[in-house]
Amino acid sequence: MSDTDVREQIVRAADGLFYSQGIGAVGMDAVRDAAGVSLKTIYKQFPSKEQLVLGVLAHRHQLWTSGIDGAVARADTPRDRLLAVYDHLANWFDEDDFRGCGFINTFGELGATSPAVALAVRDHKLSFQAYVDRLVADAGGPAELGPQLAILAEGAQTTAAILGTSESAGVARQAAATLIDAAF
Template identity: 35%
Template sequence: MSTVTPTLVRTDRETSVQRRASGAADALFTERGVTPVTLDDVAERAGLTRAELTAAYPTKRALVVAVLQRWHGAWRRALDGIAAASDDPRDEVLGVFGYLEQCFADEGWRGCAFINGHAELGRQDPAIAALAQEHFADVEAHLTMLCSRAGVPAHVAQALSLLVEGARVESAVQRSAQPARAARLGAAMLLSVYEGDPTD
């Protein structure tokens, strides 16, 4: 096992072979979970030889890290898009739930990779657990920043973060986008408590 502690922010760009490998691994892990998937499965799905795959990602753990980095990168890009389309930080908060609804409505959605990965691997691999914790902390930190800009107390961000993660879990169980809409309503109600009086 590598002694290098992985993080969610890549220090390099994926090569085309790495992209094919991590994309195939992402699809397979989503469909089956991590444990049943072999490197040969990933190589076949990616259209690579086993040697090409292991040159790009030597172990299944390296692929798990790469997949989580892909998911976190998509999350951060979505936040950037929401920010570009919003003039009001409250709209940005609600936009997060709009993005979740789009994710949940995708036929391939099988739940959040961080929640699934932590549930399947977190007890055996502290580094994977740490990556999930890093992502959840990033979610809450972003919501805390938006609350600050909106004049909403920081502790509200904790509740908003729970709405995000709860919606992710429930959507995977229900196979429905409805949890995102319910969570968005809850977020709007929370924000409305502090409308016009940000000092409360």
């Protein structure tokens, strides 16, 4: 198995554990057991738990980007592409293991004590904001619409996690449709 494969195996195992239990509650022994590799192998790939968390965040960013890209690509009109973000959220919120946004969860646990983690989370959120801004620009909408739509998506994620229901995706989608219609 290549170093890349081993690294991916460790990240996926850690991601599942961190997302379901929280980062602080998961020790490196649990990651070792879930990944099926030695601690020496883990620390060769990730010299610290913080580095492993950053690896997991990079993995989650890729999953998020792929999911949003896929949803948007399936939409036919500029308006539908903007609303596809909320359709993606609705599907995600209905997954059995949904526990909120992994970036928000990680920031809540480590953002105050790890500048590197805080930066990675901010970069992810800024990337999403820029993505929505591009969708709005491609649709010919006003620049202020992008941040409005992005904050609706962010709020829906938090609300869904806290309430344990996917309804916030539909509410956010309805609000987004109202904002989009008013902007155009």
